[in-house]
Amino acid sequence: MALSSSPTVSCKVVLASAIAKALLVEVTADLQKLHRIPRLHGYLANKDPAARMYADWTAKTTREHGFEFTLHEVDREDLEDQVRVANTDGDVDGIIVYYPVFDTRRDQTIQWTVSMFKDVEGLSPQLISNMYQNIRYLDSPNNTQKSILPCTPLAIIKILEYLHMYNPILDYGRRLHGRRITVINRSEVVGRPLAALLANDGAEVYSVDVTGVQEFSRGSGLTKQKHEVREMEGWGLEQCLSISDVVISGVPGDKYKVPTHLIREGAVCINFSSEKNFTPDVKERASIYVPAIGKVTIVILLRNLLRLASNRPENDILP
């Protein structure tokens, strides 16, 4: 038995810190080209210690990498007004609100109040709609201002690029053609937008949650301009995992584990849950394993902030 649990297992464990470092090189280079310091304004309107920690962490990371950060601690009843002020304030490049605020559907109204031109998190209705429709620019037909994508899904895409899952031989926008990807989690914040983004880039995506499996795909030969969704009746993890090159899982809590024996030999496995969705034996099956992604997500926040700052027309007249 000892012999069968081999000591020479081939799996490459890739840490988020390594990927974040590579992305930061790009962000830093682009920041220098801007010739000014992008300013992020954060809004904290609750007593949640997790939100406070996230705010402190944003402050540290932005400043460390040459961005400016201002934290506003406000009464939650004043928040919408404050956001409206920031929307038109020329000194503000990006806005981030620390949720939950009311922890009801009212929070969505606040999300919708943030101007799409200052939304570093990519949660504005117009940005979300662009993403699902595979519209990649804000200023069609000029196509100079790239749309902003939500941080966590974009972080996962950047991780897949780093892992060479995107094939640069293929045309931009089709570089996942031929890839089969299972995404376990279909939340509105990460799982569903991620499945849509991957399918828009050419992959066949199996989106899995407790209600079942949906396929997101642009169809044979990628003849459709954007993905379509269909229910996969009778499908479960077994069907999805046996044909997937890539498995991405983000189920909250520490109960859920992806069944390793169903994963294809040599698959690429990425965990975006704050807990570990894969058991340690995943390394005996996967070719590449990414155990966490948080450090990449924060770099994407900086990248989005930089893009918002670059998109501002005033840049044309600044020195």
Next chain:
Amino acid sequence: MALSSSPTVSCKVVLASAIAKALLVEVTADLQKLHRIPRLHGYLANKDPAARMYADWTAKTTREHGFEFTLHEVDREDLEDQVRVANTDGDVDGIIVYYPVFDTRRDQTIQWTVSMFKDVEGLSPQLISNMYQNIRYLDSPNNTQKSILPCTPLAIIKILEYLHMYNPILDYGRRLHGRRITVINRSEVVGRPLAALLANDGAEVYSVDVTGVQEFSRGSGLTKQKHEVREMEGWGLEQCLSISDVVISGVPGDKYKVPTHLIREGAVCINFSSEKNFTPDVKERASIYVPAIGKVTIVILLRNLLRLASNRPENDILP
């Protein structure tokens, strides 16, 4: 019906000339580092016009790219002696014999006569054995002299590298981990060595010929140092193609066609037959299609010649 044959099909057709050009840049750079001109000697001992054409073609290509080529037209009864002379002649870096000579098993004896240190085609028994055993150097344990691989299988590997099928994130020698590849043709000259090379690099390979399907694989987690072969009872093209990311076909003659409807959406398809093994509709199914490989194979011949010249210990004392 006209609408279903879509005008916006996504398939990228990659020509051998483009890949050959990229490889030539490397070969030319390496040639300059050698500080002398490698000399290839060709032996033509038959009246076959195809062999004569291949000899003329070798002459043209070697000279065009800064190598020296000498053609010896000899009586076939004298050939073995001539090859033995070349084996020990310090002025000869590489030897190529234009087959068939006797067109019997006697040709194999000639093949075995060529010194493994001068065999540009990589057909010497020791080189072939190294390849199947996944031994990559001639001078273990120093590992400074890389073994020579047969031209056509190596050309296909270089094509797969060019197409980004090898993942540079993974360790050298395991970069095909997670890839499933069908090779249609199991000849001793190309199909079987190719299947072995791909499996040694980490792929799960389905080797198909009229007698059935064999799997070449290093096993789960690539725990075996070299591939093992097993018969896949009851398997046919249908089973292989439905799970293969890459389909490589080299069936001689113009009768054989790979059934397009069995190929996986988004697969990479490579033809190494002198005839077309894929029908035109493969472009509606594949993400990448390489219709021919001949121009890459000739560059590999130059690359092997250069490697043989570099491996010679005399290089240490040459200017």
